[in-house]
Amino acid sequence: MHIVVCVKQVPDTKIIKMNPKTNTMDRASAPAIMNPYDVYAMEEASLLKEKYGGSISVLSMGPPPAVSTLKKCVEMGADDTYLISDRRFAGADTLATSYALAEALKKIMQEKGAIDLIISGKQTIDGDTGQVGPGIARRLDIPPLTFVQKVADVDLSARKIRVHRKREDGYEVVESSLPCLISVESGINEPRYSSLPNMIKAARHNPVVWTVDDLEGIDVTQLGLKGSPTIVGKVWPPEKSGGAEMIEGSVDDQISKVVELVMARKELFQDGSEMNDGTTASTND
Amino acid sequence: MTEQQQAQTTRRARSNPAVDGPLAVYRGVWVYIEVNDGKIAPVSLELLGAGRQLADKLDIDLAGVIVGYQVQGLCEEVFAFGADVCYVADDPILERYRSETYMKVVVDLVEQYKPEILLYGATSTGKDLASAVATDLKTGLTADTTILDVEEETRLLQASRPAFGGNIMATILCKNNRPQMATVRPRVMKSLTPDRNRSGKIIEYPVQINEEDLKTRVLDIVKNVQRSVKIDEAEIIVAGGKGLKDERGFQLVHQLAETLGATVGASRDAVEAGWISHQHQVGQTGATVTPKIYFAIGISGAIQHLVGMQNSQMIIAINNDPDAPIFQAAHYGIVGDAFEIVPKLNEAFEQALQQKEVVDIG
Numbered sequence: 001m002h003i004v005v006c007v008k009q010v011p012d013t014k015i016i017k018m019n020p021k022t023n024t025m026d027r028a029s030a031p032a033i034m035n036p037y038d039v040y041a042m043e044e045a046s047l048l049k050e051k052y053g054g055s056i057s058v059l060s061m062g063p064p065p066a067v068s069t070l071k072k073c074v075e076m077g078a079d080d081t082y083l084i085s086d087r088r089f090a091g092a093d094t095l096a097t098s099y100a101l102a103e104a105l106k107k108i109m110q111e112k113g114a115i116d117l118i119i120s121g122k123q124t125i126d127g128d129t130g131q132v133g134p135g136i137a138r139r140l141d142i143p144p145l146t147f148v149q150k151v152a153d154v155d156l157s158a159r160k161i162r163v164h165r166k167r168e169d170g171y172e173v174v175e176s177s178l179p180c181l182i183s184v185e186s187g188i189n190e191p192r193y194s195s196l197p198n199m200i201k202a203a204r205h206n207p208v209v210w211t212v213d214d215l216e217g218i219d220v221t222q223l224g225l226k227g228s229p230t231i232v233g234k235v236w237p238p239e240k241s242g243g244a245e246m247i248e249g250s251v252d253d254q255i256s257k258v259v260e261l262v263m264a265r266k267e268l269f270q271d272g273s274e275m276n277d278g279t280t281a282s283t284n285d
Numbered sequence: 286m287t288e289q290q291q292a293q294t295t296r297r298a299r300s301n302p303a304v305d306g307p308l309a310v311y312r313g314v315w316v317y318i319e320v321n322d323g324k325i326a327p328v329s330l331e332l333l334g335a336g337r338q339l340a341d342k343l344d345i346d347l348a349g350v351i352v353g354y355q356v357q358g359l360c361e362e363v364f365a366f367g368a369d370v371c372y373v374a375d376d377p378i379l380e381r382y383r384s385e386t387y388m389k390v391v392v393d394l395v396e397q398y399k400p401e402i403l404l405y406g407a408t409s410t411g412k413d414l415a416s417a418v419a420t421d422l423k424t425g426l427t428a429d430t431t432i433l434d435v436e437e438e439t440r441l442l443q444a445s446r447p448a449f450g451g452n453i454m455a456t457i458l459c460k461n462n463r464p465q466m467a468t469v470r471p472r473v474m475k476s477l478t479p480d481r482n483r484s485g486k487i488i489e490y491p492v493q494i495n496e497e498d499l500k501t502r503v504l505d506i507v508k509n510v511q512r513s514v515k516i517d518e519a520e521i522i523v524a525g526g527k528g529l530k531d532e533r534g535f536q537l538v539h540q541l542a543e544t545l546g547a548t549v550g551a552s553r554d555a556v557e558a559g560w561i562s563h564q565h566q567v568g569q570t571g572a573t574v575t576p577k578i579y580f581a582i583g584i585s586g587a588i589q590h591l592v593g594m595q596n597s598q599m600i601i602a603i604n605n606d607p608d609a610p611i612f613q614a615a616h617y618g619i620v621g622d623a624f625e626i627v628p629k630l631n632e633a634f635e636q637a638l639q640q641k642e643v644v645d646i647g
Contacts, residue, residue: 013450014554014587025449036557094428098420125450128570129428131416134384138420143500144384146413162504167409169321170508172381177500187563229425229462233443235455238588238610244602244618251626254619258601259633261617262545265599268520268577269546269638 001054001116001156003045004108005078006101006136007038009062009069010126020237034069037121039076040184043191044151045119046077052154055079057112059104061089061097067207074202075194081207082108088212091225094127098135099222103215105140117154117161118181122147133183143180149188154178302461303401303440311401311463313370314340317391317414318349318363319406320356328406328471330366335474336404337367339435339442346370348400352390354380360487365479369486372398376492381503382410386494388417394490395422400464402435402442407468415468425459427467429569431592432456433474442467447569451589470592472517472573514564516548521578524550524567524594527558528583528604528623535560537627538582544634550574550594552584568593583623586611603627 009032016030045056058073058081060066070081084104092100109115118140120133130146137144149171150164159178164171166185194202212218221227247254263269302308316336319326333349340347348370349363360371374390391414395403403418405411407429419426427444432454434443441458442465448455459465516522523545525538535555542549549565556566567574568590579597583604584590591614594600602615603623612618619626 011449013452016449016452018449018452025452094416094426095419095423123570127428128448128450129426130412131419131426131428134413134416135420138417144413144417145501146384146416147409164507165409167506170506172503173505173507174383175502175504180500185563186557229423230427230457230459232448233456233458234445235448235453238447238451238454238591244600244612244615246612246618246620251621251629254621255626255630255633258617258619258630259637261599261601262578262634263637265577 001048001052001154002057002113003048003054003117003119004057004059004105004115005038005041005045005073006118006120006133007042007058007060007069007073008035008124009033009060009066010035010124013125018237024235032065032068034072035121035124035126037123037125037186039121039191040186040188041119041121042073042076042078043189044184046192047189048117048151048154049077052156054116055112057082057108057115059084059101059108061085061092061100061104064209067209070207071202071205074205075198076192077198080112081205083207083209084211084215085209086211088220088224091228092223093228093230094129094131094135095229096223096225096227097132098139099227100215100218101132102136102139103218104210105136107210107215114179116156116178118142118179120181120183122183122185130183133181137181140179140181143176145174145176145180145182147185148182149185151182151188301439303463304438308401308461308463311399313346313348313398313400314343314402315348315350315372315400315404315464316368317403317405317411318351318359319408319410320351320353320359323355325359325362326406326408327476328408328411328469330476331471331474332404332406332469333363333366333368334476335433335469336402337477339402339433340369342435342437343401343440345401348372350391350394351375352379352387354378357487357489361481361484362479364483364485365481367477367483370488371485372488372490374490374492376494378492378494378496381506382414383499383501383503384413384417385499385501387414388421389494390490390492391418392421395464398488401440403464403466404433405466405468407470411468415466419466422464424462424464424466425457427457427459430457430467430469431473433467433469441465447588447592451569451587451592454588470569470573472575514548514562516550516565516567516572517574519548519550519574519576521545521547521580522550522567522574522576522594522597523547523580523582524552524584525555525560525582526552526584526590527554528585529555529560530583532558532560534583534624537623537631541580541582541627541631541634544631544638547578547580548576550579552587552590581611581615582627584611585609586614
């Protein structure tokens with residue numbers, strides 16, 4: 001089975017600092033990491049390869065340093081990795097990104113053979129849209145299966161896959177023909193630690209890097225900023241409201257004040273209805 | 286307006302493709318109406334409310350799009366909540382949501398009737414559908430919108446959302462492609478009070494889809510046996526973040542929640558650290574909540590979290606960093622050590638609630 005995982009290297013948005021004057025990210029303030037959601041996608045590919053055999057390719061788009069994320073994928077079990085990197089890809093929104101990645105996937109198919117399954121993370125932590133995975137699927141005219149929380153079965157001879165898709169109230173079991181694309185939920189698996197042989201392999205690994213010119217027949221007008229229907233208009237720092245009334249004094253004073261504030265809403269505590277209605281204080285469900 | 290200003294406005298309007306250029310054939314505001322178990326999802330009703338405002342500003346019709354089986358009767362409700370038109374695709378093959386079938390219906394309808402704006406709830410179904418439709422129509426899609434507006438003069442949708450992990454807010458525009466599409470967070474927009482006397486025009490979509498041409502099948506729907514965490518309906522939420530350091534520290538949140546009969550909430554950090562399941566996550570990538578009381582304990586208050594809870598009636602924040610942004614969003618704040626304060630607070634509530642019980646019984 002030939003699996004392709006799509007990954008992205010992202011700035012760690014949890015610690016990134018913003019330039020308050022320009023409202024742009026100060027990229028130097030945050031390390032570049034493999035998108036945390038893509039780690040689950042990569043792990044799922046490795047698990048499926050262990051079970052069904054085959055080969056894992058990884059595809060990414062980004063500036064040259066994204067090579068380090070592809071090496072991390074090799075540590076996790078990838079066989080071949082591909083980076084498409086070119087200034088002409090820059091500034092792409094989700095539509096232009098899915099186009100570029102789909103074109104690269106076609107080239108991977110030419111070079112390495114047909115793809116059975118594409119896996120992506122549920123979203124990236126910098127864009128937070130979750131739109132690129134399903135976008136790639138539509139570009140290739142294969143079914144997009146989003147919010148996948150479990151791969152139940154792959155039947156390679158019947159060319160079918162069965163997955164559990166998360167719903168707000170549970171999950172649904174969906175069967176799809178192969179090839180298809182699944183975007184996986186975080187928590188679908190427990191990503192592994194790298195093995196020593198894989199780390200050595202990763203250290204020696206050189207990703208294949210393609211520019212726009214390597215992707216024959218690509219329509220450059222659909223790439224990058226130019227190929228993106230959406231643009232960012234105004235940006236502004238998150239709104240600051242008036243701010244909290246600070247409760248000062250000793251810890252005991254502070255606590256009595258909070259109790260007073262809360263108990264003033266006594267309607268919330270009537271009839272004992274607040275206790276144990278099944279929604280309370282559940283741990284790790 | 287002076288004559289000069291008027292002339293200027295006209296000139297600017299003339300130069301706009303959406304006003305009398307090639308995009309001018311796209312007219313109308315549409316809302317995709319999500320149906321679960323025969324009922325319209327609350328977010329779709331909220332979007333009809335928001336869509337009504339946009340449509341009024343643009344002086345154009347608002348339409349709902351319903352896809353499913355035995356759903357035609359829901360058109361009345363779509364009208365009551367503000368729509369003028371209801372497009373409906375009703376067929377057994379559409380009984381369960383599938384990207385490929387629903388997408389085909391929506392894409393066909395858009396290509397035939399050409400709306401300028403199309404909104405979806407940012408639910409798993411809405412996001413799945415919108416992503417596929419946007420790719421096939423080659424148009425722009427803004428995810429997880431929290432503020433919607435429209436510029437009357439240019440007819441441009443202004444869809445704003447937290448960006449870059451919530452470090453800034455950004456308005457996304459789609460100037461040269463139609464329809465302008467957005468998924469919108471549940472519980473952010475307001476639905477209208479239904480007016481049962483309102484009615485509108487129903488346009489039926491002739492469904493011609495054969496099962497044998499399809500690539501996917503929904504074999505089963507499994508609903509959570511245990512009542513799932515309905516955090517968005519909770520009246521009191523006690524939420525914890527990375528300031529609680531580890532899973533043991535997070536137990537403080539569970540204890541206080543239990544005492545108060547509250548639901549446990551969590552920041553993205555706490556969920557990603559594995560201290561609690563995603564169902565408890567509040568924020569941009571979790572639930573949007575509006576409880577009567579919200580405790581934020583050891584939560585710094587990244588915008589990603591704030592957008593999910595800032596409309597709570599009373600927010601009480603406890604954090605050891607006096608500069609934490611959570612104190613900007615909170616109504617009451619305590620700067621201090623959660624590990625000292627929360628156990629004592631828990632004890633004080635236990636006592637207060639016990640006393641109350643005694644009084645009630647007496």
